[in-house]
Amino acid sequence: MDVIVIGGGIAGIVTAYELHAAGHRVCVIERHATVAQGATYGQGGALLPSPLDVWFGPTFMASSRAKQSGMIAKTAFDGTARDFLKQLARLRDPEAFAAQYALLQPLVELSRRALGLIETQRELDYEQRVGMLHVFRHARELDEAQPAIDLLKRFGVAHRVLSPEQCVEAEPSVPDDPAFAGGVLLPAERTGNCPLLTKQLKQLLEDGGVQFRMSRQVAALQLDERRAAVQLASVGVGDERKRAADVEVISADAVVVAAGAGTPALVGGFASTPSLHPLRVHTLTAPVAYEERAPHVTVVDSVKRITMTRVNQRLRVGGAGVFQSIAKADKPADAGLARRAFDLLGQGTHDWIPGAARVSAARSWDGVRLLSADGLPAVGATPHPRLFVNAAHGPAGWGLACGSAKVVADLVSGLTPDIPADTLAALRIDRF
Incomplete structure (x- = not known):
């Protein structure tokens, strides 16, 4: 399948990595000139939350x-x-906290395994x-x-x-x-340098044939039953006529939104809920x-x-x-x-x-x-069958994006993710 990933932070890059590993053709879209320039740049270090x-x-x-x-x-x-x-x-x-963390914990363990596999297969030092x-x-x-x-x-x-x-x-x-x-x-x-890992994975993906469209802003998503498309514009283009002339539409079989704080506006048309x-x-x-x-x-x-x-x-x-x-x-x-x-x-x-x-x-x-507001990330399928999301991991434990990426790659591939059904349901963005 052709899959577009929106976002060049750790969530987007590791999602592209898992999709590419699953055999999909992947294109990553990022509004900055390089990866790891948004929230990923300032990650505090902790790999996984406790x-x-x-x-x-x-x-x-x-x-x-x-x-x-x-x-x-x-x-x-x-x-x-x-x-x-x-x-x-x-x-x-305390009871509400325990119940909610029990839903998160399988994703923590999946993230631990996914990150460990990346490290051992690629021998990465970050x-x-x-x-x-x-x-x-x-x-x-x-x-x-x-x-x-x-x-x-x-x-x-x-x-x-x-x-x-x-x-x-x-x-x-x-x-x-x-x-x-x-x-x-x-x-x-453990802790690690999140921007460094993101850049290392980006290089591996480029060497493997993944496309990167840098300095491109996603203006809109176009979704129907047979195909998904993304409308792009260059970041920083001047007047309205230049912006209109610069718009480009690329299509794929599926789109994954991993755009951090920009995710709600792209997925639901609203900036926050x-x-x-x-x-x-x-x-x-x-x-x-x-x-x-x-x-x-x-x-x-x-x-x-x-x-x-x-x-x-x-x-x-x-x-x-x-x-x-x-x-x-x-x-x-x-x-x-x-x-x-x-x-x-x-x-x-x-x-x-x-x-x-x-x-x-x-x-x-x-x-x-x-x-x-419930402490869990927004991961997996959306009500539209060609739209997926990997976002809202919060300030603690950037490695959660790795397990979340494996969940998304499995769903795009038509496989059942290796987490309990109640956790998978609790992660869906449409739970809100």
Whole structure:
């Protein structure tokens, strides 16, 4: 089959990889001049989410500690944004959280297998590291994380609950003063350089004959029972007549939309819904200041959701979500809010790995990621038989895109994906 993949981030590229591996002819469309330039560029490092760092659940956006949650919510009077947060808040109930994560967990494991297969078959090095230490400042925060720790036990995820002294022993970069409550070590969980992997896969795909149409904007989808088509225009074309002359239509047997925050507008003709909404996240990439103070494992502030990852001689600090109306999220970041967000990341670095990074020399990045109100990505078939989607993986665990890509490739190929039927149904975008 001929398949068009819209999006040159990690979701689009790994979808193209799985489709190509399944024997399909693939064309990737990307609005930037190269791949990994949108949300993929600023990924924080963690390959796969655990119950401790998904962006939903009992420890996320606790109303009594809104200022300490690591989220900046500025919804004003926007009804869609407020409705979204209300839906997300329902998953703070431990039972609701456990039920929802149980649906996500098969996709996590499928993603682990899919990513591992890519690594072993291609012998790729994308700056992988092993080990994640989740730290908690206050005892009540560790208590609130207990439902997540229970899920680690339930799903057999290797972990150790550590005292403060054991945390410092496991990761000496964490200071023992001021005092903190303890932590949870996930010794087998990994991090990696997402943009680097995306570019490596793109090169492999080009060598294998996959087509890439760069600097092309998707203006519209044209779908019927027998064929799917994509209407393209060059990015940055000037007046209306030039835009009209530059429009190109290419057709295929199927289209996969993996366009990140741009996915809802392409799939449904709307920019957001009460259940799918953009979230602006931030990263700082700073040189290592002192080798002896740099962390050996990834350190995660589990309440503020700040991830501090060593990437060779750099430290990547990610998190600081800013939640706004769709109109504001679609525009450049407000300078004041951006400053607050980057200050939050800098403070987290100072608190948990002091002296490890030259934050004053850090490169800052912000971008928009698509988040769902039930915490699950939007993956698989849509009501139209020729349209598929791979999006809304959220801020934690970019490797989810890999398992999601395998699901999409199986569905396009007419195969049954290797996940339970209830998980597959829970991932469909039309569940909303």
